[in-house]
Amino acid sequence: MDFQSLIPELAKGLLHFTWGNGVMILAALALIYLAVFKEIEPVLLLPIGFGCLLANIPLAGMTAAEGMLGVLYEAGIKTELFPLLIFIGVGAMIDFSPLLAQPRMALLGAAGQFGIFGTLMLAIALGFPLNQAASIGVIGAIDGPTSIFVATKLAPELLAPIAVAAYSYMSLIPIIQPPLMRLLTTKRERLVQMEYAPKPISKRTLILFPIVLTLTVGLLVPEATPLISMLMLGNLLKVSGVVERLSKAAQNEIINIATLFLGLAIGATMTAKDFLNFDTGKIMLLGLIAFALDTVAGLLFGKLMCVLSGYKVNPLIGAAGISAFPMAGRLAAKTANDENPHNFILMHAMGANTAGQLGSVIAGGVLLAIVSKLI
């Protein structure tokens, strides 16, 4: 027994503290601050921030393979279980009837995914290898679980900055989108009123939709199956009306536990070594660009639909096609309403918004399919 060595042993925590740890702890505190005091996606940024804090306390061992956060990472991130379980819960909270009532709104959900590919090109131009560039691009899905799912498969080393960018910017949408809306549309376009008189959607339709969608997307884009199928499973649990027990479990215990553990485990990957480099800065910047590109592409496509329809489509709903449900839909409706207080395009915007959710998952699957073949 070596008793003399006790003293340095007892100060080891401080002795092993690096400036990198210090910077990362500041980053963790910033995330927690945003979550708690600015209420920016607190259910995710608070656990991520706390996980980051723990990962930067030297010798605590929580991020080691046998430490708690390491165990959670192995159990739920590496297996992709956590994002998929979250999707079951999200699916059980989504209402697809506005989209089913006006199926052509689906098109806007495709246009709003351009940011994914545009950002991928920019990332390649900045020198990122293809797998990393694709993972960065998928921030443009503007959908946390999709971004995490794709990044885990293609570039797990970038998981933390990608997740942080995806969730942080989500709350900045009310700041990012409105200027672009006003810049890219004319007053005449924003004043376009839309008639909302859809066929009623039967319960049968609502039940068949998640099943047929799973099959259609699954057969065309096998890589998108895990994400789309869990989203649709959650939705089926809800709309079927016969398994309220499971639907409630999906919306409560399953999503809550998965969210807490996912946040902690992702935050735990934010070590100085992996996070403190220029790449992280570039990723944060590219993520912001991805959000903007999505909005621009959605608006331009909206303008195209506006012209082609003879000014029957308000191009603002194009901005709702980016997913980010339901903020984007509400913003588009609000902007139109601000221009003319009698103009209500919320249901159209919500249709586009739900389509954006589906488009994001499909785009994520397409990206996975193409890129895993190429690398």
Next chain:
Amino acid sequence: MDFQSLIPELAKGLLHFTWGNGVMILAALALIYLAVFKEIEPVLLLPIGFGCLLANIPLAGMTAAEGMLGVLYEAGIKTELFPLLIFIGVGAMIDFSPLLAQPRMALLGAAGQFGIFGTLMLAIALGFPLNQAASIGVIGAIDGPTSIFVATKLAPELLAPIAVAAYSYMSLIPIIQPPLMRLLTTKRERLVQMEYAPKPISKRTLILFPIVLTLTVGLLVPEATPLISMLMLGNLLKVSGVVERLSKAAQNEIINIATLFLGLAIGATMTAKDFLNFDTGKIMLLGLIAFALDTVAGLLFGKLMCVLSGYKVNPLIGAAGISAFPMAGRLAAKTANDENPHNFILMHAMGANTAGQLGSVIAGGVLLAIVSKLI
């Protein structure tokens, strides 16, 4: 990088689609239809059907070892954790006081297990090897978790058809039993009235029962210990009255999450290769026979008790001894009530029904003990 190969790569989902996948997807849709529109055990058949759907989308990879459904299978089916967790919840929902008030009803819970062994003999006659024949026989336990537990140990390759048979036929009991009841009993027998004047059951008795039962069964049939002990643990959590927190957790989050995951993981074993063969058809048929044999044996034993007691026992309660709680008990009571609107034998039928639940687990354990020794 091989860019030319992208096109076939992108159609790969459809290119790998086999007719077997098609048939299995139809089977999945049939299960979902039964669950949603016919409300046949929806909490299980809906996840099983959806799992089957996912298992037959080519290249989706969800059933691979590292896919979500593969992970769930390893974590909860192979370890038998899911059926056991479900049993904790079921135990917390069962009330054993009708059985404790009339212990001789227990005998009917033994008779109602004959279907297990009768079906085993038939399966042997049809050429199944012993381990598979025993697993098929245990459909006659008419108890989902018991069937799944035994099949996982003896013949995991038959898990899917056995689980599907066990849960599908469970809801057909109101169709299977009444004709047999009327066929095998005389009007005089069905008119037998039963006095119900039991001793009151003390809280102390209710608390000691699950503990003593676990010890008794555990020492006699060690193989039945996991099932019986988890059933009894759940019951003890409830009747003790001091751990309402844990009792509620067992009846809600634990059973709900385990049920959803169990259903998905079992459905995921329904691949064309394992499911589309004559054996599956034979198993479905044998399962139906098992249900009928249970009912017949229960009724015949009821008739025996009727005669021996000098027409003090209504033989219809024999049909309640098959488990399938509480449908079988209600059916027996209803049939007697239909014959004479003043004849109430529900409490006796419920006693037999609860005994059937215990008998099923014991029979499953006995079967495991004998067969694991012989193979």
Next chain:
Amino acid sequence: MDFQSLIPELAKGLLHFTWGNGVMILAALALIYLAVFKEIEPVLLLPIGFGCLLANIPLAGMTAAEGMLGVLYEAGIKTELFPLLIFIGVGAMIDFSPLLAQPRMALLGAAGQFGIFGTLMLAIALGFPLNQAASIGVIGAIDGPTSIFVATKLAPELLAPIAVAAYSYMSLIPIIQPPLMRLLTTKRERLVQMEYAPKPISKRTLILFPIVLTLTVGLLVPEATPLISMLMLGNLLKVSGVVERLSKAAQNEIINIATLFLGLAIGATMTAKDFLNFDTGKIMLLGLIAFALDTVAGLLFGKLMCVLSGYKVNPLIGAAGISAFPMAGRLAAKTANDENPHNFILMHAMGANTAGQLGSVIAGGVLLAIVSKLI
């Protein structure tokens, strides 16, 4: 196939039953009795007792590596996940404002940990090796998860008696403490009244406290990080007020499931081989001494503060510094109130009591740090 060997096979459960199993089953029944009829920590002692019952049913296989209890042990005890998850829930239930309102009460939370080290010395004197002696000492933390966490790291073979001692004696505190309080304090001391006029604690303070505490303790005692950080995470989830979803999950599903599984898995380690020896008896005795030493040290330190403050501090609150929240705090307040019905020192006692909770975790970490270096 060897059919003749069936008969012994079928009696194997009874044939393998040893007197050790019998004694352990009696111990299990005693634990269940205490839990159910005496309501001594039922949420833990009931599952522990039931797990012990199952571990002593021969050939049931539930404690084997692939049995249910073995799987739970690997998944949650060996990884230390269960005690840490419980701590998230406990943290979400603690209110630190009484301590923050009177920070000097923290000192009493240090004094009340002397039992840990005092018992370690006694255990060494009784011949236990250092790792075991330290694990036994940590019963003096009077905090279940801390005891389990430290024992798992240092001497997992002693996990069961340590957990049983920790939880059983917790409920004996109302019997252990009052005589010591009266023995060690004079009437004049017990009559000391304390003014309670603290600054109001802002929400901002309550939010910063768990974060700063995690960092401070984590950097000083890395070994305490897992425990203290999960306690503080739970507290942050609650006080932040922005993630009620996660806070409720921590206080309900997470803690309930973890508690049930932890109890079962620990009970399952109570086999005759590991439990039935003189060491177990010694540990139970040492555990009792640990509780008494904590109380004595707390009271003596309280007397010191009393004298130094010129009889402004009632020494009874020293007994609340042992943790065992909130029983110890209430007992101290009650004893003072019994002496003078107008003397209310509850808020001071609660401050000392919460400090005891923190002190326990810190002492556990310090012990781990010192002992893992020495062995």
Next chain:
Amino acid sequence: MTANLLLALQITLIGMGLVFGAIILLWGMMTLLTKLTADKDSASDSPKPVSASETETLARAAAVAVALAMAEQQLSSAHPLKDPPTAIVSAWQLGMRTRQMAQKGYRLSR
């Protein structure tokens, strides 16, 4: 095949025998258990005796009772997760209640 069938028959005989044996043992155990424990605790909510000789009233009353029972069911299942009185929480609730008590006592006394 015949050998297999014979084996299956043997399994059936032994199996059913064991199941009946175990169940008869349980019967005895339950009888003993109720005998040993029943008298000591009479304030239980166990089912009251229902004799089949009751008159027509029973059937009519039953219809009324179903409605009542369903309404009760509704009521009781409406709060299925109310905080239970177990140790983890009860201790805390005790503490919290005491604190509220102290504060309220203070406020009330003003």
Next chain:
Amino acid sequence: MTANLLLALQITLIGMGLVFGAIILLWGMMTLLTKLTADKDSASDSPKPVSASETETLARAAAVAVALAMAEQQLSSAHPLKDPPTAIVSAWQLGMRTRQMAQKGYRLSR
């Protein structure tokens, strides 16, 4: 670098093409689905048509409705875990209800 950018451009073209292709397919699928199933079941809670030509009333009414909706929200979210009518439980509830029924019928008939 140029080669990489060219590749990225190709990925973009193919990717966006596939996304649009899949979405157009979904459009068709949804149109077909609503056509095939809509008429058979009209008792749905789908959104009623809202035309933009409504007068000022709409805006005023909306303000009232928000308050109502929020109150409803409050009410409906107050019991989020009431026991659901699914098979696991419903069977049990059925049994328990029947038992309560029998007991109450007995009591009522006295």
Next chain:
Amino acid sequence: MTANLLLALQITLIGMGLVFGAIILLWGMMTLLTKLTADKDSASDSPKPVSASETETLARAAAVAVALAMAEQQLSSAHPLKDPPTAIVSAWQLGMRTRQMAQKGYRLSR
């Protein structure tokens, strides 16, 4: 043995020293924390001062307050899982509310 006991004594001294050291540090940290943050936010629900010099009234009032606190406890714990106002859900509730609003506005305007 003596060597071991000496070691144990050393562990105790160092251990208790470190525990006291850490706790004293926490004391300072808490004092600093409350100083730096307390004044900025006064609308907190922190405990009000309770002086021990209060008269008999306190004890009597306390008894009343316990009943009140317990009743409140009952009430507040009856809905322990009401949907919380966090981001996952609140966004959705916002959307749903808006939809209900639009529909109701429409209905009301008829």
